[in-house]
Amino acid sequence: MYRVELNSRAQREFSEIRGKESELIVVALRSLPGNPRPRGGTKLRGPIHRIRVGVWRIVYAVFDKDNLVIVGKITRRSEKTYDDVEELF
Numbered sequence: 620m621y622r623v624e625l626n627s628r629a630q631r632e633f634s635e636i637r638g639k640e641s642e643l644i645v646v647a648l649r650s651l652p653g654n655p656r657p658r659g660g661t662k663l664r665g666p667i668h669r670i671r672v673g674v675w676r677i678v679y680a681v682f683d684k685d686n687l688v689i690v691g692k693i694t695r696r697s698e699k700t701y702d703d704v705e706e707l708f
Contacts, residue, residue: 625648655688659671663704668680677690
C-alpha cells in the first residue's frame with residue numbers, strides 16, 4: 620500500500636471543487652494507495668503521472684522506494700495543465 624499526500628497547492632485546488640466532481644475526485648484519490656498506476660492513467664515524465672476525472676486532471680508523482688504518492692495538482696484541463704510539472708515535486 621502506498622501513502623497518498625496532497626501538497627498545499629493540490630489541497631487548495633481540491634477545496635475549490637464542489638458537488639459531484641469533488642466526489643469523483645475523492646474516489647480517484649482513494650484508489651491510488653492500492654494502485655498508483657491505474658489503467659487509463661498516463662506517465663508524463665520520470666515519476667510523474669496523471670489521471671483524468673472528467674474535465675479534471677490529477678497530476679501526481681509515485682515514489683516506489685518510499686511507497687509514497689504525492690499529488691501536486693488537481694486542475695481543469697487547459698493548454699498549461701502540464702507546463703512545469705517537475706517543479707511541483
